Amino acid sequence: MTYSAWWWAQRQSAPQKATDMVHFFSGVVLRDLTLAARRRGDWLTALFFFVMVTSLFPLSVGPEPELLQRIGPGVLWVAATLASLLSLSRLFEDDHRDGSLEQMVLSPLSTVVLVLGKATAHWLVYGIPLLLVAPLLGIQFNLPWEAIAVLVLSLLLGTPILSLLGAVGAALTLGLRGGGVLLTLLILPLYTPALIFGTGAVDGVMAGTGAEAHLSLLGAFLLVTSLVAPWVAAASLRVALE
Amino acid sequence: MNFFQYASPSTFYHLAGKCIPWTGWTAGILAVVGLYVGFFVAPTDFQQGEAYRIIFIHVPAAWMGMLIYLAMAFWAAVGLALNARLPFMMMRALAPTGAMLTFVSLWTGAVWGKPMWGTWWVWDARLTSTLILLFLYIGTMALWSAIEDVRRSDRAGALLTLIGVVNVPIILFSVVWWNTLHQGSTVGVTHAPKMEATMLQGLLIMTAAAWLYAITATLVRVRRIILERERKTQWVNHLLSQES
Numbered sequence: 443m444t445y446s447a448w449w450w451a452q453r454q455s456a457p458q459k460a461t462d463m464v465h466f467f468s469g470v471v472l473r474d475l476t477l478a479a480r481r482r483g484d485w486l487t488a489l490f491f492f493v494m495v496t497s498l499f500p501l502s503v504g505p506e507p508e509l510l511q512r513i514g515p516g517v518l519w520v521a522a523t524l525a526s527l528l529s530l531s532r533l534f535e536d537d538h539r540d541g542s543l544e545q546m547v548l549s550p551l552s553t554v555v556l557v558l559g560k561a562t563a564h565w566l567v568y569g570i571p572l573l574l575v576a577p578l579l580g581i582q583f584n585l586p587w588e589a590i591a592v593l594v595l596s597l598l599l600g601t602p603i604l605s606l607l608g609a610v611g612a613a614l615t616l617g618l619r620g621g622g623v624l625l626t627l628l629i630l631p632l633y634t635p636a637l638i639f640g641t642g643a644v645d646g647v648m649a650g651t652g653a654e655a656h657l658s659l660l661g662a663f664l665l666v667t668s669l670v671a672p673w674v675a676a677a678s679l680r681v682a683l684e
Numbered sequence: 685m686n687f688f689q690y691a692s693p694s695t696f697y698h699l700a701g702k703c704i705p706w707t708g709w710t711a712g713i714l715a716v717v718g719l720y721v722g723f724f725v726a727p728t729d730f731q732q733g734e735a736y737r738i739i740f741i742h743v744p745a746a747w748m749g750m751l752i753y754l755a756m757a758f759w760a761a762v763g764l765a766l767n768a769r770l771p772f773m774m775m776r777a778l779a780p781t782g783a784m785l786t787f788v789s790l791w792t793g794a795v796w797g798k799p800m801w802g803t804w805w806v807w808d809a810r811l812t813s814t815l816i817l818l819f820l821y822i823g824t825m826a827l828w829s830a831i832e833d834v835r836r837s838d839r840a841g842a843l844l845t846l847i848g849v850v851n852v853p854i855i856l857f858s859v860v861w862w863n864t865l866h867q868g869s870t871v872g873v874t875h876a877p878k879m880e881a882t883m884l885q886g887l888l889i890m891t892a893a894a895w896l897y898a899i900t901a902t903l904v905r906v907r908r909i910i911l912e913r914e915r916k917t918q919w920v921n922h923l924l925s926q927e928s
Binding site for chain 2: 634635670671677
């Protein structure tokens, strides 16, 4: 089916029942959570990657507390971005290899809901641990308590953006040679607003100008992304599996 | 006149062939005139001396770099909506020119910045957002070259361009915001408010030249893409046997 034909079919087919969509969504999320629970190595690797990358910075730039405090928010945010990209390349890959992804896309249930479920599960498995470990790393970087609180808040708003935009990249690069590096190349420029607003919130609270403006903008970016990204990712999956 | 007639690659191939000499020569003549006006007629700037003259290359390149990304997004949307082949070929033909002009604008900006600001590069909002634009071009072209299947590669690139174009205003805004907070006003990119008439003329002529150059380069490239993709059709074989 061509893309435009699919688009019209989506628009004109009888609306799916909301309960069906909720069922499908929770099914996808639960399935991915179960898989993650049985393969703990995967998400522990991403978590330790995050911890190790941030710990490398004091070793390379020096241990002065003022300097570390200055670069800390940026380092934590960049490391979180890279850690999420590391895991995103496998978002659809395993299901693609065993054929279950194709079945789910072919089913009459909405591909958009499938993508949303996958991105949500990715955020729960990879995003939440980052939030939990970030305060510890913040202490390592000598950040004050208010700054650490804002850092966690900014990651709470920002990591879903990483998962949603990353889902687009993962769908576009599905099954390609060197897909992981390519995904990084495609998606990192799109991450810049999240990086700027997230780091800016922490900087703002340390400079005394407050974090609300940055956090509001980060929230707005999250809303825009959650409106656009699932549809584009679903269309990309269709293209990749055609 | 039926406009969709030209949606067929074979008709468009010939139409583009007829356009190329016109746009190409006009671009060349305009560039010569524009550079003459810029380098010999326009007066020396009282603040920046002679070094400001790089503006006649820098600004048109920067404008076209941005405009071409929008044009790519336009063709991507048309291609996805109408499910036609030619729009995707146009989109692909535009990208290298856009990336090249964006790079030229960064390069000339650095060369201009050295005598003016005393540094090749500052993390100024415009420089940073242009750099990110270059990254977007590179990402799209990397995606194209990674996918061998033409159909998938076209559509994946189109979707990436579309999500990129939605993101561009947000990136621009965030970079401006970031810059005003971080940097203060150590370096202003403010131009002299009133521009000498000949300077403006030179700039406009060079912009027209850059525009026509971009069209010419795109048409030349799209003709090659058409030949490559349609190589198994009768009309291409006929054409090639005529030429050899």
